[in-house]
Amino acid sequence: MANLKLHSKIVPSREERLNTIVAFGGSGEELVKNAKKGCLKQQERGFSQAAACAEMMPICNSAMLDGNVVIAHSPIGCSAMLPMISLFNKLGRHMRGLPLENVRSISTNLGEHDVVYGGTQELEKAIIEADIRHNPPVITVITSCASGIIGDDVDAAVNRIQPGVKATIIPLHCEGFRSGAVATGYDAFLHGLLKVIEKPGERKKDTLLIVNPLSISRPNEVEIERLLNKIGINVQWFPLFTNISNIKKASEVAGATTLCPLMSNYFFREFEQKYDVPFAEPPMPVGIEFTDWWLRDAAKLLGKEKEIEKVIEDEHARIKPELEDIKIQLKGKKAYIGFNLAKSLSLQSLLVELGIDTVVTTGFEYSDDYGLAPLENLKSRCSDFTVHIGNFQHFEWANLFNREKPDVLVGGLELGGWALRQGIPVAPVLPQTFFTGYEGALSYGKDIVKSLKNPSFAKNLAQRVKLPYRKEWYSENPFKYIGVNGQ
Amino acid sequence: MSYVETARSTCALGGALSLIHSIEKAVPIIHAGPGCGSVLNFGQNLASGYQFIGYASGSASPSTNTLEKHVIFGGENRLREQIKSTLELVDADLYFVVSGCTAGLIGDDIRSVVSEFSGNSETVIFSEAPGFKGSTYQGYEIAYKSLIDQVIQPVTRKEKNTVNLLGIVPAQDPFWQGNISEIVRLLGRIGLKVNLSGDGDTVKKIRKAAGVDLNILLSANTGISAAKHFKEKFDVSYIQYPLPIGTETGKFLREIANTLGLDKQKVNKVIEEEEKYLWKYLIKFSEAYAFILVNKEFGIIGDTNYVIGMTRFLTNDLGLHPKLAVVTDAPSExxxxxIKESITNLNYDLSPGVIFESDAYKIWDEVSKNPPDLLIGSSADKPAAQKLNIPLLATSYPLYDRIALSKGYSGYRGSINLVEDIGDVLLSTM
Incomplete structure (x- = not known):
């Protein structure tokens, strides 16, 4: 039954391309040391829990492309994230003053008959129908574990019907079983988008393309625009909350940078090769030092190194008094940071500046490309901390929460509820949160102060929650199952 | 199966997980691709009114996370290892292995791997619920049958006046807990003890579930094959009655009482008291009714249960005009x-147009041809309703702009909730 068709059009997995690892537990120092020696091993876990797969990012991101219809060529459950995306989409559009539009999705609803006889006929029907119903500029087709294993040739189907379909059809190959690293899905999504990007006409010499994931919202974009506009740099956001004609013209910019180097890694390399757009991928601009770093790298792309120094100097002086005030209120607090690593490390840099000690920082995956430089930077600025790399893996979080007893969780949807259950107040970083740049540092610092002021809900929950683990687990090494068997 | 725009359920694996998460101290061991457990969890929790259900839900669900090498070489060793480590680490009363698409397509022999753990003191069972087997509703039935075959024990003695409830799919019905608790309350009032309610049942109770007098299947569509299988295996007969709302509940209670030979007078007295309670509030509602509801034509987009129950209540008790009923859970031909008879056999010869449709585009094509004054549907229907200026109360999956915790719409008390919520929507859109 296992008839695997591998297409050359498929992006390599992060594990293959970047030696990404999804299992590590140890000190930040140890991670840096091993990474520099090139001896980080791909390991698995002998016990694992529900994680995120490479299909998530393509389906969620492409559902939010303006006017797109996303077709999940899959059983119906693979679309289960779309209600959440409808909400994020609504929120994102509202914050940008865009007209509210529903996420449009069709599932080919693969059933038993389809997995035996093939599902491409149903896919063709769905694409044609999507084109007639909605007249969209693009249609993205998401593959799934099921469509991959049965060997449906999605590209052939798309090529067959494209001449009769007005929309540009973009197949995104993202079978969940292909990679343990979620970011492989970002690559699949952006690789697909590259197909609609056209050769540049005239370059906009003062414009930077900035890649921004859906989790970093409008107030953060406004802050970045404010800072770059001061030195005459215009910003073109990519790829969400913009229309397809802007995406097509993405190559007309003078350079490209990113608010999430984990997301943009593959895209930039292909983008540069194809359209000769130079790029910079500094860590996320969160906190003073990393914002400085980010601005310098971004400005350098357009030869504005000198001009940006003045901005940095002014901003430092401007926010210093307020930052000091926040710092006093957070003195001696301990935080647990829970996001993907690119975001975690940047937030950790901000926490250092706020005087908060980070006991654990997590990443859903690790690669030197976006991990090593910020880790080395942090190593020199704070006392040693634990790094947890895992595609979720709640049992390890639960053990670490219990062991480290942080005062606050700096985290998002994935860890937030779990921290509350263990009595840890949450300072969430969600699609509404403002945390980037200098103003964001102040805003988020005040959020943390507030989160610590009334921990009642977390404390009340913790007294009543029974987590599913045996009590012995909490005295075990949290990383006990890493590298054990992993059949 | 046919393609569908804007899915109104998840897959068979999602349904199986819903059932497992409704059981006290039960833990799933998902044998599927890495994202299935999370996608279904994020999706179902958020889209069923933000309720996080289960003892080991979401990122706490053990999962083999099958990768390419398992797809090529088979995933049985990985599953074996995962069951073993789960038993070591997780403290549960029931370990429920449930397989998804990858395992289903590569043909892993789940049964034989699970049977290796049959000598353990822990209860390890399995279900094969690959997503391609169908929707949440079908997955619920598949997993329910596994409980019948692998957990429920034969009994020598029946416990009199005891029943099991089944047919309400946790989280797929965002108001499942409230709906179940009202029915449990009412059955208790007429002298019945509910063994399995479908909400927080213990493994101990599941084991002795064959000792009841009667199974009550609270759905005209879901759980039929499970109830039949239960009857064949343990000789427990079942009665099927779609989720009752409003005074319809009296008919439901009488039918149960008749079947079990309960004291009619006592049952009538309960119904009288309950109706008095209901109408006490509806009498208070008269002015608001005159103000906002009189002559309103309503439409319902929902699964079989909600469409039948709500259409009957809104027409027979509340005196509204049924215009359109869209059944979204694809009952078999x-x-x-x-089902149509239950929806259309109403007081004063009123009856709505009935269509069976799951595809959002086709549903809205139908609605816009003949728009009602008021709609009950899902959160996904809101943008289309707004465009046509139709007030909409979202009660069905996906429900992502409301919180659903203890509230329900069933029985007497639930019907008051429905009136209040419809009132809220109409007043806030005036």
């Missing part, structure tokens, strides 16, 4: 006439 053979039972559609019966």
């Amino acid at each position: 053979s039972i559609r006439d019966t």
Whole structure:
């Protein structure tokens, strides 16, 4: 039954391309040391829990492309994230003053008959129908574990019907079983988008393309625009909350940078090769030092190194008094940071500046490309901390929460509820949160102060929650199952 | 199966997980691709009114996370290892292995791997619920049958006046807990003890579930094959009654009482008291009714249960005009006439147009041809309703702009909730 068709059009997995690892537990120092020696091993876990797969990012991101219809060529459950995306989409559009539009999705609803006889006929029907119903500029087709294993040739189907379909059809190959690293899905999504990007006409010499994931919202974009506009740099956001004609013209910019180097890694390399757009991928601009770093790298792309120094100097002086005030209120607090690593490390840099000690920082995956430089930077600025790399893996979080007893969780949807259950107040970083740049540092610092002021809900929950683990687990090494068997 | 725009359920694996998460101290061991457990969890929790259900839900669900090498070389060793480590680490009363698409397509022999753990003191069972086997509703039935075959024990003695409830799919019905608790309350009032309610049942109770007098299937569509299987295996007969709302509940209680030979007078007295309670509030509602509801034509987009229950309540008790009923859970052809009869056999010869449709585009094509004054549907229907200026109360999956915790719409008390919520929507859109 296992008839695997591998297409050359498929992006390599992060594990293959970047030696990404999804299992590590140890000190930040140890991670840096091993990474520099090139001896980080791909390991698995002998016990694992529900994680995120490479299909998530393509389906969620492409559902939010303006006017797109996303077709999940899959059983119906693979679309289960779309209600959440409808909400994020609504929120994102509202914050940008865009007209509210529903996420449009069709599932080919693969059933038993389809997995035996093939599902491409149903896919063709769905694409044609999507084109007639909605007249969209693009249609993205998401593959799934099921469509991959049965060997449906999605590209052939798309090529067959494209001449009769007005929309540009973009197949995104993202079978969940292909990679343990979620970011492989970002690559699949952006690789697909590259197909609609056209050769540049005239370059906009003062414009930077900035890649921004859906989790970093409008107030953060406004802050970045404010800072770059001061030195005459215009910003073109990519790829969400913009229309397809802007995406097509993405190559007309003078350079490209990113608010999430984990997301943009593959895209930039292909983008540069194809359209000769130079790029910079500094860590996320969160906190003073990393914002400085980010601005310098971004400005350098357009030869504005000198001009940006003045901005940095002014901003430092401007926010210093307020930052000091926040710092006093957070003195001696301990935080647990829970996001993907690119975001975690940047937030950790901000926490250092706020005087908060980070006991654990997590990443859903690790690669030197976006991990090593910020880790080395942090190593020199704070006392040693634990790094947890895992595609979720709640049992390890639960053990670490219990062991480290942080005062606050700096985290998002994935860890937030779990921290509350263990009595840890949450300072969430969600699609509404403002945390980037200098103003964001102040805003988020005040959020943390507030989160610590009334921990009642977390404390009340913790007294009543029974987590599913045996009590012995909490005295075990949290990383006990890493590298054990992993059949 | 046919393609569908804006899915109104998840897959068979999602349904199986819903059932497992409704059981006290039960833990799933998902044998599927890395994202299935999370996608279904994020999706179902958020889209069923933000309720996080289960003892080991979401990122706490053990999962083999099958990768390419398992797809090529088979995933049985990985599953074996995962069951073993789960038993070591997780403290549960029931370990429920449930397989998804990858395992289903590569043909892993789940049964034989699970049977290796049969000598353990822990209860390890399994279900094969690959997503391609169908929707949440079908997955619920598949997993329910596994409980019948692998957990429920034969009994020598029946416990009198005891029943099991089944047919309400946790989280797929965002108000499942409230709906179940009202029915449990009412059955208790007429002297019945509910063994399995479908909400927080213990493994101990599941084991002795064959000792009841009667199974009550609270759905005209879901759980029929499970109830039949239960009857064949343990000789427990079942009665099927779609989720009752409003005074319809009296008919439901009388039918149960008749079947079990309960004291009629006592049952009538309960119904009288309950109706008094209901109408006490509806009498208070008269002015608001005159103000906002009189002559309103309503439409319902929902699964069989909600469409039948709400249409009957809003027409027979509340005196509204049924215009359109859209049944979204794709009942099989053979039972559609019966379902249609329940929807259309209403007081004063009123009856709505009935369509069986899951595809959002086709549903809204139908609604816009003949728009009602008021709609009950899902959160996904809101943008289309707004465009046509139709006030909409979202009660069905996906429900992502409301919180659903303890509230329900069933029985007497639930019907008051429905009136209040419809009132809220109409007043806030005036």
